[in-house]
Amino acid sequence: MALKQKTVWVCTSCGNESLKWMGRCPACGEWNTMVEEKVVTGRGGSSRGSMTVPGSSHKPMPLADIDTSQDSRISLNNAEVDRILGGGIVEGSLVLIGGEPGIGKSTLSLQIPLHCKSLRTLYVTGEESVRQVKLRAVRLGGDDSDCLIYSETLMENILDEAKKIMPDLMIVDSVQTVYTQTIESSPGSVSQIKECAALLLRFAKETGVPVILIGHITKEGSIAGPKVLEHIVDVVLQFEGDNRGTYRLLRSIKNRFGSTSELAVFEMTGKGLHEVSNPSEMLIPMHEEGLSGVAVSAMMDGTRPFLIEVQALVSSAAYGTPQRSATGFDVRRLNMLLAVLEKRAGFRLSVKDVFLNMAGGLRVSDPACDLAVICAVLSSNFDFAIPPDTCFAGEVGLSGEIRPVSQIDRRIIEAQRLGFRKMYISAFGSPDNVPEGIEVIKVGDVPALCRSLFPK
Ligand code: TYD
Ligand code: MG
Numbered sequence: 001m002a003l004k005q006k007t008v009w010v011c012t013s014c015g016n017e018s019l020k021w022m023g024r025c026p027a028c029g030e031w032n033t034m035v036e037e038k039v040v041t042g043r044g045g046s047s048r049g050s051m052t053v054p055g056s057s058h059k060p061m062p063l064a065d066i067d068t069s070q071d072s073r074i075s076l077n078n079a080e081v082d083r084i085l086g087g088g089i090v091e092g093s094l095v096l097i098g099g100e101p102g103i104g105k106s107t108l109s110l111q112i113p114l115h116c117k118s119l120r121t122l123y124v125t126g127e128e129s130v131r132q133v134k135l136r137a138v139r140l141g142g143d144d145s146d147c148l149i150y151s152e153t154l155m156e157n158i159l160d161e162a163k164k165i166m167p168d169l170m171i172v173d174s175v176q177t178v179y180t181q182t183i184e185s186s187p188g189s190v191s192q193i194k195e196c197a198a199l200l201l202r203f204a205k206e207t208g209v210p211v212i213l214i215g216h217i218t219k220e221g222s223i224a225g226p227k228v229l230e231h232i233v234d235v236v237l238q239f240e241g242d243n244r245g246t247y248r249l250l251r252s253i254k255n256r257f258g259s260t261s262e263l264a265v266f267e268m269t270g271k272g273l274h275e276v277s278n279p280s281e282m283l284i285p286m287h288e289e290g291l292s293g294v295a296v297s298a299m300m301d302g303t304r305p306f307l308i309e310v311q312a313l314v315s316s317a318a319y320g321t322p323q324r325s326a327t328g329f330d331v332r333r334l335n336m337l338l339a340v341l342e343k344r345a346g347f348r349l350s351v352k353d354v355f356l357n358m359a360g361g362l363r364v365s366d367p368a369c370d371l372a373v374i375c376a377v378l379s380s381n382f383d384f385a386i387p388p389d390t391c392f393a394g395e396v397g398l399s400g401e402i403r404p405v406s407q408i409d410r411r412i413i414e415a416q417r418l419g420f421r422k423m424y425i426s427a428f429g430s431p432d433n434v435p436e437g438i439e440v441i442k443v444g445d446v447p448a449l450c451r452s453l454f455p456k
Contacts, residue, residue: 006038008036008037009034009035009037010034010037010190010191011025011027011034012033012228013025013028013033013228014027014030014033015190015194021034021036022034035190038185072090072091073087073088073090074091074168075088075116076115076119080250080265080275081108081250083264084237084250084252084255084262085235085258086258089210089212090234091208092207092209093234093257094211094233094235095210095211095212095213095233095236096229096230096233096235096236097212097237097238097239097250098237098238099216099217099238099239100216100239103240104239104266104273105174105216105239106127106128106136106173107136107140107268108239108250108266108273109123109173110123110133110137110140111142112169112171112212113169114147115142117146119169120146121147121168121169122161122165122170122171123148124170125151126173127174128151130151133151134149139270139272153178154180155180155196156180156181158172159199159203162207162209166209168209169212170211171211171214172211172212172213172214174215174216175196175197175214175215176193178192178196180195180196183195190228193215193228193229194229201233233254235255235257236254236255237252238251240361241360241361246267246268247266247267247268247360248265249263249265249361250263250264250265262303262304263279265360280306280418289385289388292382292386293311293312293313293314294310294311294379294385295376295379295386296310296372296391296420297309297364297373297391298393298411298414298423299366300368300410305413307391307420308359309358310329310356310357311356311359312354312355312356313353313380314349314353315352315353316352317351322352323353323354324354324355325356326355327358328364330365334356334373336398337377338350340398341374343400344399344445344446345446345450347378349377366405368394368405370394370395371392371396371424375424384454384455387422389422390422390424391422391424392423392424392425393405394424395426396446401428401445402426402427402444402446402448402449403426404428405426408425409431411423412425412440413435423438423439423440424449424453425443
């Protein structure tokens with residue numbers, strides 16, 4: 001077939017293709033995401049867009065006859081990673097680990113083979129030389145592992161080697177650096193990324209070798225990469241956290257073999273990432289004495305209850321327009337809560353600067369944190385410390401009412417376990433059973449909360 005070059009415009013957010021440039025992607029509605037790519041057709045690659053799982057061309061089968069007994073999981077010898085994968089990595093699966101540069105993706109993926117000496121691993125690095133990987137392995141304290149390091153970026157070579165070696169696990173760092181000859185565009189472009197992922201998926205499904213693929217994303221998640229891969233791969237794990245801080249969060253966003261919104265917490269130390277098996281203990285205050293502007297929220301992340309410290313600072317605005325800023329919390333939601341405090345409870349916060357911070361670099365989206373947020377704000381405003389044995393779980397509505405939240409029993413049990421003696425919840429929901437040693441205080445609205453918590 002004759003080689004034909006054509007230009008297409010590809011959306012970096014959803015991968016939609018168009019023959020002409022558009023300011024807004026018609027498929028996902030994002031603005032300024034279309035980039036130009038040259039594709040060469042006619043070389044007979046693995047055909048663009050054919051992401052079907054090899055082996056799926058069999059005849060239709062009754063569901064009852066499909067045998068799943070061979071689908072076994074391999075433990076990665078890392079309790080937290082195994083847990084968020086749903087109990088180990090499934091044979092023949094393609095797992096994507098995404099995150100900002102410098103967050104610890106290469107560290108985690110190198111630690112896996114170092115800690116799993118029984119697994120024969122092929123570690124393909126397109127970013128670092130084999131010496132750099134060795135130095136990192138020495139630093140991580142496991143350079144005696146027989147993990148194979150391969151510094152290569154051409155997919156055809158990588159797959160040839162992998163088929164010869166037939167490892168138990170293959171790791172590719174990163175999807176932005178590998179490329180295939182069947183496509184003309186440069187490594188890191190949307191079409192290269194999709195094609196390379198499709199080749200790896202085919203390899204994983206044909207051979208049963210699980211593949212871990214690493215992908216960079218920027219803060220906005222806008223660069224070509226993990227976003228366009230999410231529908232191709234089986235599992236998407238995302239690394240989050242502030243890469244200057246020590247805590248890193250690994251979240252499962254998609255998992256074809258387990259539950260999503262699981263969260264694992266790691267601590268970055270001089271010797272790599274360490275699992276934090278009890279994250280609540282790190283996220284709640286160390287200080288015995290109560291400080292003003294601090295409130296503890298009993299939140300849920302995925303299926304796990306968490307206690308997290310919410311910190312607020314309220315001060316008189318130095319300039320005409322007060323500043324509002326929030327780290328780890330939605331600023332619009334903070335503005336809404338401040339408006340509720342102003343309108344429904346009469347606090348003059350519109351003339352104050354308000355800063356909010358979630359401990360540990362966690363990003364919080366659970367509405368149950370509302371109650372702790374307003375308590376932290378009021379505590380800072382009055383300069384009155386909330387007793388350190390008190391925590392909160394409740395959603396605040398626009399009329400100032402405190403609404404019940406899901407799984408309140410599990411939140412109460414976690415708070416009690418961590419030594420909290422009082423917990424404020426909504427008056428409109430009732431927990432089934434409250435364990436010994438913790439007093440549950442029900443409040444119906446913001447004024448009732450203030451009467452109960454703060455002195456006159
Ligand atoms: P890295 O895994 O290279 O990030 P990514 O692959 O996601 O870009 O992590 C790099 C950061 O981690 C770097 O800032 C140094 C730090 N680090 C440690 O603090 N301790 C360690 O043992 C290692 C290997 C890295
Ligand atoms: Mg890296």
